[in-house]
Amino acid sequence: MILGTASINSFPDISYALSSYQVGRLAFPVSPSSYIYSNFKHVSGIPAENGEPGVPLTKLKILDVLIDQLSQIKRSASQIPTKVQRDSISSDPRKIDALIEQYEKEIRTAIAESAAMPYKPHPSAPAGTLLNLVA
Secondary structure (H helix, E strand, C coil): CCCCCCCCCCCCCHHHHHHHHHHCCEEEEECHHHHHHCECCCEEEEECCCCCCCCCHHHHHHHHHHHHHHHHHHHHHHCCCCHHHHCCHHHCHHHHHHHHHHHHHHHHHHHHHHHCCCCCCCCCCCCCCCCCCCC
């Protein structure tokens, strides 16, 4: 597993986070100053090494909310009492697992495609950087 690669986007290699998911929570590198704020229910942050761009806390929170929503759908689908609702697409745990796997494949494909882009879709300066042109 390669951890020190640099990609065009600011999102780190997803295999790193998925391998750490075995222990319960996804872990992504974040800036050391944001580390204390990066522990959520399903996602946590680890301090990034020097020179490595960390994942923004907003992206971690969005991912945490998405995982929580999918977990709630999966839990509520197994507890639906009526036959009409049990027959719907959201009530079958296998269909929900297939949907999660499909989203995972789409995320991996998007990450691979963005790494192959010859240009940066976002500014190269980090957010909050000021440029003073007056000398």
